[in-house]
Amino acid sequence: MTRTPVNVTVTGAAGQIGYALLFRIASGQLLGADVPVKLRLLEITPALKAAEGTAMELDDCAFPLLQGIEITDDPNVAFDGTNVGLLVGARPRTKGMERGDLLEANGGIFKPQGKAINDNAADDVKILVVGNPANTNALIAQAAAPDVPAERFTAMTRLDHNRALTQLAKKSGATVADIQRLTIWGNHSATQYPDIFQATVAGKPAIEAIGNDEKWLAEDFIPTVAKRGAAIIEARGASSAASAANAAIDHVHTWVNGTAEGNWTSMGIPSDGSYGVPEGIISSFPVTTKDGKYEIVQGLEINEFSRTRIDASVQELVDEREAVRGLGLI
Ligand SMILES: NC(=O)C1=CN([C@@H]2O[C@H](COP(=O)(O)OP(=O)(O)OC[C@H]3O[C@@H](n4cnc5c(N)ncnc54)[C@H](O)[C@@H]3O)[C@@H](O)[C@H]2O)C=CC1
Numbered sequence: 001m002t003r004t005p006v007n008v009t010v011t012g013a014a015g016q017i018g019y020a021l022l023f024r025i026a027s028g029q030l031l032g033a034d035v036p037v038k039l040r041l042l043e044i045t046p047a048l049k050a051a052e053g054t055a056m057e058l059d060d061c062a063f064p065l066l067q068g069i070e071i072t073d074d075p076n077v078a079f080d081g082t083n084v085g086l087l088v089g090a091r092p093r094t095k096g097m098e099r100g101d102l103l104e105a106n107g108g109i110f111k112p113q114g115k116a117i118n119d120n121a122a123d124d125v126k127i128l129v130v131g132n133p134a135n136t137n138a139l140i141a142q143a144a145a146p147d148v149p150a151e152r153f154t155a156m157t158r159l160d161h162n163r164a165l166t167q168l169a170k171k172s173g174a175t176v177a178d179i180q181r182l183t184i185w186g187n188h189s190a191t192q193y194p195d196i197f198q199a200t201v202a203g204k205p206a207i208e209a210i211g212n213d214e215k216w217l218a219e220d221f222i223p224t225v226a227k228r229g230a231a232i233i234e235a236r237g238a239s240s241a242a243s244a245a246n247a248a249i250d251h252v253h254t255w256v257n258g259t260a261e262g263n264w265t266s267m268g269i270p271s272d273g274s275y276g277v278p279e280g281i282i283s284s285f286p287v288t289t290k291d292g293k294y295e296i297v298q299g300l301e302i303n304e305f306s307r308t309r310i311d312a313s314v315q316e317l318v319d320e321r322e323a324v325r326g327l328g329l330i
């Protein structure tokens with residue numbers, strides 16, 4: 001193996017998503033079956049021992065691509081030379097809690113981590129924020145990293161995208177592989193808007209594939225996707241973990257390796273003002289990726305049904321930005 005290993009930092013490594021994520025990274029599913037990796041695990045001091053346990057298990061897998069594991073409670077060490085940073089560590093939402101409740105507690109985590117990324121990461125660093133509220137946590141980290149290009153900070157809405165794919169596949173009697181051009185717009189929260197108006201199912205418009213059932217769209221599909229996180233908490237007694245880890249793998253893999261011709265994905269990215277989304281907020285958009293870069297899909301027609309819902313979710317992001325500004329976090 002002659003390739004230089006890629007440094008991948010995972011925060012919250014001893015948590016439930018960390019446990020579902022690290023083994024997949026080490027086995028080559030994040031970056032490719034021929035890309036060696038070095039892992040840096042960041043945890044809070046009381047969780048270091050648990051992180052060590054996970055590292056022992058990683059050792060015991062004897063992954064050929066895994067060229068080192070470092071465990072630390074110091075963000076400056078964790079992000080030293082980082083090429084890919086997965087910011088997972090945060091306080092998960094528990095029953096009855098909305099994401100807004102988490103802004104302040106998690107802001108205190110993402111500001112110092114953004115600074116550590118700014119001061120220590122590799123020039124090509126790519127950041128995915130998973131920890132909730134993911135979009136605004138990404139904004140906080142980005143604001144603390146003025147020397148890193150803003151577009152390197154992204155937030156995860158791929159889990160929402162994947163959830164929407166399956167719901168649409170079930171309704172239309174197709175498989176997820178038949179579906180293209182689905183979009184999640186806005187915030188990773190209950191206001192998010194999963195948009196099927198541009199989507200196709202086995203080549204035909206998705207709206208036709210669901211028998212033009214707008215009632216299902218408005219009253220079933222959208223709330224099911226948008227509130228899936230809460231439904232998982234209700235069912236499992238804990239927030240989604242394996243599916244979240246899977247979506248993180250998908251997000252970074254697509255960012256690095258590209259979208260398929262004719263298709264796109266959804267990523268939370270800093271808005272450039274496209275589709276009337278205020279510049280600077282980290283909102284989910286339809287994006288294509290190529291050569292490690294992403295671009296917002298332009299020129300889509302947004303109907304009235306979609307416009308209202310995109311605007312509502314974007315407004316929530318604007319309000320979250322105001323809230324963290326008020327707290328001095330950006
Ligand atoms: N964007 C998305 O689609 C999803 C986001 N999430 C979010 O992901 C986050 C993590 O979820 P879980 O792994 O289930 O939580 P968890 O509680 O099992 O693990 C979180 C870990 O983060 C660690 N941590 C806390 N503060 C830290 C800090 N300053 N530095 C490093 N590590 C720190 C904790 O010690 C803990 O081990 C939560 O915020 C959750 O809401 C979960 C599912 C989907």
Ligand SMILES: O=C([O-])CC(=O)C(=O)O
Nearest residue numbers: 093132228229230239240
């Ligand atoms: O809802 C939560 O707290 C966890 C999460 O983000 C999700 O499953 O989408």
